[in-house]
Amino acid sequence: MATQNTTKVARAMMAPSVIALLIWMIVPLAMTLYYSTLGYSLYNPISTPFVGLDNYTYFLTDPTFIAALTNTLVLVVGVLIITVGGGILIALLLDQDVYGVNVVRLLVIAPFFVMPTVAALVWKNMMMNPVYGVIGQAMSGLGLAPIDWMTDVPLTSIIIIVAWQWLPFATLILLTSLQSLSADQKEAAEMDGAGALSIFWYITLPHMSRAITVVVLIQTIFLLSIFAEILVTTNGGPGSQSTNITYLVYQQAISFGDIGAASAGGIVAVILANIVAIFLIKAIGKNLDA
Template identity: 65%
Template sequence: MATRQTQSLARLMRAPAIILLLIWMIVPLAMTLYYSFLNYNLLNPANTSWARFFNYQYFYTDPAFWASIWNTLVLVLGVLSITVIGGIGIAMLIDKPIFGQGIVRILVISPFFVMPPVAALIWKNMIMHPSYGVFADLAKFLGMQPVDWFAQYPLFSIILIVAWQWLPFATLILLTALQSLDGEQMEAAEMDGAPAVQRFIHLTLPHMARAITVVILIQTIFLLGVYAEILVTTNGGPGNASTNLTFLIYRAARLNFDIGGAAAGGIIAVVLANIVAIFLMRAVGKNLD
């Protein structure tokens, strides 16, 4: 069927998407690389000069950089552990024969559709506010001192909000995997008297392994880029306590107008993301054949 004519038509059909993505990927990235070697500040563009590796050196020796790398790691790992463990638990709960399963599913999935600034502002003001939030009301009700979450535990507060946003995603993917679990096998194990914990470890977990991997990898890609949640709650502070790499680069570019420094940070972010991406591509690639 693949005559020369259909093949050239196919090439023509593929071309726009490929060319657009090629431009989108190569041009800005090449520009970032170029800027990363320049002393270039938007406040003083006349003084632009060749910087060699100064921007990288500067970024590397800045204590804020290491703080941001650490915060990025804590944020990603914190959210991952909450969402994966919570997701497994909730997926198994929803998978049970319950009344109103459809509505339960809808309620659980909902936070995923809430845009990041809205999610973060609802949590900041109505849930975690030190004087008027629901947590504060609860603390007062229990006779405890309300906590000023964003001042005392800024990174933890952001982890909580982001985990709330991503818990539905993990739950939904894990539930999809769980529903393809062989019911008969499970029944047989149950009849043989295998306790619930054993069944979970030897049947359920191995079956979900692939889905768990996918959840971890995809979430990591998105979690490396958490931005709006930080912007509207702590603005990276106090100090650098809740500044991740994305936010640090944003600050360099947009608040300090340091084009060279922000570009160097961007290149570091690309390297970090690529390490994750390689693993994800392998996982997805296997499934393509």
């Protein structure tokens, strides 16, 4: 009796959150799906004929789409390699007995709190400007020809900026995981004559594998929707060299006013994100049982 009552109360307490999220997820998504079947231009919003899958055909066969898809994948994979690789190395370093390790920690995690527009503009202007930027000046100081980052290697530049923002996240989480590794296990291995490298390979790395998985999956979700960094630096250019799917959808809607094609692009982005999400939900759901 009492239990039944509690269940009712519990349901009532959960209801507002569940309903809010249900509406937030289903209504706009259904509308996006609906719009994606219409010939809907912002410049002629009176006539919105049903066009079936034409928008998908248009979007998927647009050469810019292939470029954007490739750029999205390169961006995600590039940032992941830098942040996970660098994160493991820095976490190992900060796990050592080091003077002032707490201050170093603060220095390392700081970029994570820098808002995307600031990070992008500081890098674009003050680091990567070929004449006045710090990197450019350092390179001319060494007698090298400076690179015009945003024009010559736009996607690489964005990878560097985004990796700088996410390296702290990877480091912090991998360090947390590393610090939960018991010293006994390592000592036992040392006693058995294991070298530093084999301890890392056979004990430390497997211990961190869960944390690495979580870092990869969570970052992938955020990295698939990188937007502000592209908007304030390259505007997706030159051409479409640094356009990702998110930016392409934005362009279709805002610059070309093509609501139908933009919606089709949105649905494609949802499908891509879902593929990643399935793995993430499984990984986290497993932890919930334990």
